[in-house]
Structure formats: C-alpha cells, structure tokens
Amino acid sequence: MKKIVFAILALTIVFACKDDNENDTVEAGTINLEFTNSIDNTPITLNSTSYTNASNESYTIAELKYIISNIVFIKENGDEFTYPVEDSYFLINEEISSSKQISLNDIEAGVYTKIRFGFGVDQSNYPLNGVANFIPTAEEQGMLWSWSAGYKFLKFEGSFTPQGGTAGDFILHIGSHGEALDNYKEITLDLTNTITINGNTSTISIDADIAKIFDSTNTHSLEDKSDIQVDPDNAPKIATNVQTMFEIQ
Amino acid sequence: MRYFVLIGLFIFFFTSCSSDKGEYVPIDQNPKLEFEIPSNFPDLDYDINSNPPTEKGFELGKKLFYDGRLASDGVVSCGFCHIQDFAFTHHTHIVSHGVDGALGTRNAQPLHNLAFMKEFTWDGAAMHLDLQPIIPITAEVEMNETFAGIIKKIEEQPEYVQLFELAFENKEINSENILRALSQFMIMMVSANTKYDKIERNEGAVFTEQEAAGFDLFNSKCASCHAGTLFTDQSYRNNGLPIDPQYNDIGRKRVTGLASDIYKFKVPTLRNIELTFPYMHDGRLKTLQDVLDHYSDGMTDSETLDPLFKNADNTIKGIPMTQEEKDQIIAFLKTLTDDDFLNDNRFSEF
Numbered sequence: 001m002k003k004i005v006f007a008i009l010a011l012t013i014v015f016a017c018k019d020d021n022e023n024d025t026v027e028a029g030t031i032n033l034e035f036t037n038s039i040d041n042t043p044i045t046l047n048s049t050s051y052t053n054a055s056n057e058s059y060t061i062a063e064l065k066y067i068i069s070n071i072v073f074i075k076e077n078g079d080e081f082t083y084p085v086e087d088s089y090f091l092i093n094e095e096i097s098s099s100k101q102i103s104l105n106d107i108e109a110g111v112y113t114k115i116r117f118g119f120g121v122d123q124s125n126y127p128l129n130g131v132a133n134f135i136p137t138a139e140e141q142g143m144l145w146s147w148s149a150g151y152k153f154l155k156f157e158g159s160f161t162p163q164g165g166t167a168g169d170f171i172l173h174i175g176s177h178g179e180a181l182d183n184y185k186e187i188t189l190d191l192t193n194t195i196t197i198n199g200n201t202s203t204i205s206i207d208a209d210i211a212k213i214f215d216s217t218n219t220h221s222l223e224d225k226s227d228i229q230v231d232p233d234n235a236p237k238i239a240t241n242v243q244t245m246f247e248i249q
Numbered sequence: 250m251r252y253f254v255l256i257g258l259f260i261f262f263f264t265s266c267s268s269d270k271g272e273y274v275p276i277d278q279n280p281k282l283e284f285e286i287p288s289n290f291p292d293l294d295y296d297i298n299s300n301p302p303t304e305k306g307f308e309l310g311k312k313l314f315y316d317g318r319l320a321s322d323g324v325v326s327c328g329f330c331h332i333q334d335f336a337f338t339h340h341t342h343i344v345s346h347g348v349d350g351a352l353g354t355r356n357a358q359p360l361h362n363l364a365f366m367k368e369f370t371w372d373g374a375a376m377h378l379d380l381q382p383i384i385p386i387t388a389e390v391e392m393n394e395t396f397a398g399i400i401k402k403i404e405e406q407p408e409y410v411q412l413f414e415l416a417f418e419n420k421e422i423n424s425e426n427i428l429r430a431l432s433q434f435m436i437m438m439v440s441a442n443t444k445y446d447k448i449e450r451n452e453g454a455v456f457t458e459q460e461a462a463g464f465d466l467f468n469s470k471c472a473s474c475h476a477g478t479l480f481t482d483q484s485y486r487n488n489g490l491p492i493d494p495q496y497n498d499i500g501r502k503r504v505t506g507l508a509s510d511i512y513k514f515k516v517p518t519l520r521n522i523e524l525t526f527p528y529m530h531d532g533r534l535k536t537l538q539d540v541l542d543h544y545s546d547g548m549t550d551s552e553t554l555d556p557l558f559k560n561a562d563n564t565i566k567g568i569p570m571t572q573e574e575k576d577q578i579i580a581f582l583k584t585l586t587d588d589d590f591l592n593d594n595r596f597s598e599f
Contacts, residue, residue, distance in 0.1 A: 123376065130425055131425075132379065132380075132423075132424045132425035132428050133423050133424050133425045134424075135383065135396045135424040136395065136396045136397040136400065136424060139387060139395050139396060139397065140395070140397060144383070144387060146387060146388060146389065147374060147384065147388065147503060148374040148375070148384065148503075148504060149374060149375040149376070149377075149380035149381060149383045149384055150374075150380075177504055177505045177506055178368065178373050178374060178376050178504040178505060179367075179368065179373070179376050180504065180505040180507070181505065181506075230503065230504070230505070230506040231506050232505060232506040232507050235506070
C-alpha cells in the first residue's frame with residue numbers, strides 16, 4: 001500500500017509541472033499578414049488613377065484607412081487560436097506600406113485552415129482588452145471622431161465625377177454610432193493553402209477589393225450621397241460591403 | 250519517519266510549480282478601496298470588478314484629474330471646469346472654457362454617481378465611463394491635447410512613473426491606464442447623503458411642510474423623466490428649448506445620425522441641482538425659477554418635442570405650475586444638495 005502511495009505521488013510530481021505548450025517537437029511561430037488594397041486585381045494608387053463604380057461614376061482615391069482587430073486563427077478541427085486581443089488592433093493605411101504588413105508572433109503550433117478578423121472595433125468589448133491603447137495611433141491618423149469617444153473604422157476619401165455631372169469630393173467615415181448602431185463586422189476567410197506552424201514563419205496575403213466599398217451587397221452612388229459620416233442609413237450599408245471585400249490571395 | 254517523507258513530498262508537490270517570475274508583492278502596498286452601494290441606490294452600471302478602485306489608482310486618477318498637463322496649454326485640467334464646490338461643474342460659466350480662451354458649446358455636467366450611469370455627455374457620445382475623458386481631452390475647444398502628448402509629458406515626471414508602477418500590475422504609462430485611473434477616481438464620487446437620502450433611508454430626517462408639498466408635486470410633474478433615486482431615467486428628450494442659432498446644437502442626432510434624435514439631450518440627474526447652475530445643455534437658464542418658468546410657459550414646439558409636453562390636440566401643454574407650486578418644488582430640489590460630498594476631502598484638489 002505504502003509503495004503505491006509513493007508511486008502515485010511520484011508520478012503526480014513528475015507530471016504536475018509539465019506545460020502543455022512545451023514540447024520538444026512543437027514550437028510557436030510567426031504569421032505575417034500582408035494586405036493589398038486593389039481594384040480590378042491591381043494595387044490601387046492614390047490620387048492618380050481614375051476608377052469607375054457600378055453607378056458609372058469615376059473616382060480617384062485620396063485617402064484609405066481602416067481598422068483591423070480581433071485576429072483569430074482556426075484549425076482544421078475547429079479549435080481557435082486567438083491572438084492576444086490587446087495587441088490585435090491595427091490600422092491599415094494605404095499611404096504607409098509598413099502598415100499593410102502585420103507580423104503576429106507567438107502563434108500556437110498547429111495546422112490552420114481559416115482566419116477570422118474584425119473590421120473596426122468591437123464595442124461589446126469596450127473598454128477592456130487594451131482597446132484604449134489604440135488611441136494614440138488612431139488620433140495621429142485621424143481615426144477618432146473629435147466630439148465622440150468612438151473610432152472611425154473606415155476613412156475613405158477622394159474625388160468623383162458622376163456621368164455627365166460636375167466633380168465633387170466624397171467622404172466616407174464609417175464607425176459605430178454610440179450604443180445606437182454597431183457597425184463592427186467580422187470576416188472569416190478560408191486559407192487557400194493550409195498553414196502549418198511549428199517554429200516557422202508563414203505569410204497570409206489578403207486582398208481587399210476596394211471597389212466593393214461602393215458595389216457589393218449594396219450599390220452606393222456617390223451622386224446620391226457623397227458625405228457619409230454618422231449616417232444611420234448609409235453607414236451600415238457600406239460596412240456590410242466592406243465585410244465582403246477581403247479575399248485570400 | 251514515513252510521515253516525514255510523506256509530508257516532505259507534499260511540500261515539494263505544492264511548491265514545485267511556483268513560477269520564478271512571480272515576485273513577491275506586499276499585499277498592503279496598493280489596497281483596494283471599499284466601495285459600497287448606498288442602500289437606496291440601484292445596481293452599478295460600471296463593472297467595478299474589471300477596474301476595482303485601489304488606493305494608488307485613485308490617487309493617480311485624482312492627480313491626473315487636477316493636472317493641467319492633460320491639456321495643450323498646461324493649465325486647463327479636468328478640475329478647471331469641474332469644481333467640487335459646485336458638484337464638479339463650472340460655476341456660473343454658461344459653456345465650458347478651453348485652452349487659449351476657447352469656448353465650448355455645452356455646459357459642463359456635474360460629476361457624481363457616474364458608476365451608476367449608462368452613457369455620458371449631453372448626447373451620449375461616450376458609452377462607457379472609461380471612454381468619456383477622451384472627448385474633453387482631445388476636443389480643440391476644451392483641452393486640445395492628444396494621448397500621445399499626455400503620455401510623453403507624464404513619462405518625464407518621476408512621481409507619475411512611480412504611481413503607475415504602484416497602481417497597475419503592468420506598470421505601464423499608457424492610454425488605458427490613464428483612463429482606468431481617472432475612472433477609479435470618478436467611480437468613488439458617490440453623492441448619497443442628502444436630506445432626501447436620509448429620509449428615503451429612514452435615517453431620522455423629515456421634510457418641512459413646503460418640501461413635502463414640493464416632493465408630491467415633483468413626483469406627479471417631473472419624476473416620469475427625472476426618475477428614481479438618481480433623478481434621471483437616462484433617456485434623451487427634447488424639452489422644448491428654442492433653438493439657439495449661435496450653436497444650433499442638434500443634440501443626440503450628432504451621435505446617432507437619426508432625424509428622430511434631433512434636439513434631444515440627456516435627462517440630467519437633479520442631485521446637487523441647487524449648485525450646478527446655470528442650467529440646460531447650453532447653460533442658458535440661470536436659476537431654478539427660470540427652469541420651472543421654461544417648463545410652465547417657455548416651450549417651443551418642434552418635430553421631436555417630447556409627447557409628454559403635448560396635449561391630445563398637439564398643442565403645447567408644458568408642465569402647468571402655479572408660482573406657489575414652483576416655490577414648493579424648488580424647496581424640495583434643495584433637499585438634493587449633499588454637503589458631505591461637496592466637502593469630501595478625498596476629492597479635493599488641495
């Protein structure tokens with residue numbers, strides 16, 4: 001009897017300190033996300049190139065910024081690895097190439113088949129999880145509303161000319177409207193090739209089809225409304241379109 | 250002997266997994282502050298367990314609250330417009346004052362019982378107490394500062410570096426901790442020791458005849474909006490103020506974009522109302538008499554005027570009151586003044 005007790009205790013001690021994540025053959029790795037903002041499968045250029053939307057309006061883009069957050073990698077068996085939420089707020093700014101390269105370290109080893117991320121900031125998470133630490137970046141990049149405590153999820157500005165009409169500017173500032181309207185969206189994408197993480201670095205290329213901001217689930221004509229800021233009718237339509245614009249390359 | 254071996258093994262078993270990283274921190278270095286909900290108050294809206302006020306967090310929050318470094322000019326602190334003697338409002342100032350003499354467009358609201366409130370500012374632009382300070386800090390006509398700028402300024406102050414280290418586990422000077430410290434300070438600002446409270450809690454106080462008459466009138470004429478012990482149902486309503494073309498303030502519509510929210514403002518709490526003059530979102534009314542005169546005779550109709558103020562035939566009803574009734578209501582409102590809170594040293598600048 002005594003021996004059995006000792007044996008059990010000894011075994012307990014040996015196994016008690018084993019860390020589930022530490023194993024000789026399984027190591028955390030890095031996943032790089034590379035965002036490309038494109039139209040007609042060509043990376044966009046600011047100010048110079050003229051594009052045409054489904055409403056036959058030509059437009060040039062002066063500024064394109066959006067917030068990506070809450071990044072989760074999903075394994076074949078459905079298990080999820082959530083990147084630390086407090087570190088997962090990113091601002092994609094077309095003007096700054098480095099902002100389109102996101103490097104995520106300490107990704108748990110495994111075989112991943114899907115990625116999920118948020119467009120904007122999930123206000124149901126307010127104010128926890130470090131979202132406030134995104135304020136300096138957001139204010140520097142003009143992604144805070146001056147009169148409100150919310151983030152702009154999308155800032156999309158430029159000039160447009162309707163068919164046979166006169167040129168004007170367009171301004172799209174999309175975010176949530178306090179508690180009244182939540183425009184945060186989640187996007188889940190199947191990876192074209194599964195990614196195996198075991199101490200290595202892998203890259204996922206994500207293409208954002210910017211034409212879909214105007215034309216996707218909803219069609220938006222700039223002649224109808226070229227200034228969308230805290231617009232409870234049009235902002236949710238634009239947010240719904242944004243949700244469809246991402247694709248794995 | 251056998252028992253010694255067993256005991257030895259048990260000790261080994263219980264200590265073998267402790268992490269080397271876990272430095273010993275004396276428990277009493279930053280004790281939690283006691284927070285008690287007054288027995289006549291509703292439940293907290295703020296999740297206090299997510300940011301429990303501690304001695305150092307509160308001290309840090311108070312220091313930030315009274316520090317002009319939070320503004321671009323180094324002068325206009327939170328406490329500049331929120332003065333304790335007047336329930337943390339800007340005494341006699343119609344609208345808030347900002348850096349370089351800039352004028353805001355709205356009257357500074359009192360600060361108390363904030364942990365019981367759902368949304369903040371006159372139009373609900375902040376949906377959480379932790380987020381509210383972002384608005385005055387970054388507004389050009391208020392403190393006109395950036396969080397990056399504040400962090401840079403306070404990182405240079407050894408006293409701040411030490412306070413952040415003591416107040417927060419991650420010891421970091423960052424936006425989140427700045428906001429959490431400010432919240433810890435503001436959460437503790439509970440005003441619940443008025444004559445009215447002492448009557449509601451059966452602590453021996455009694456209304457005078459005039460106050461009692463005023464309380465009855467208040468309940469029949471005002472309490473549908475200024476409801477409950479917080480004296481607000483926390484809704485947004487248009488109370489028929491004529492539009493001031495100087496500001497043309499669209500109210501709640503700025504937050505929601507909804508036409509149905511134009512000219513609506515938060516129903517304010519009435520606690521300490523005796524001292525928080527001038528009144529209304531833009532401070533246009535100087536006295537409580539002016540406020541009651543507005544409700545009885547001064548309303549202007551518009552599409553979003555609250556239906557409570559209308560007759561069945563759609564004409565303006567307002568709140569009919571005689572002068573005697575107004576005097577009685579004002580007498581009652583003065584029982585909502587909390588001298589203990591106004592003189593509580595914990596919240597004082599000096």
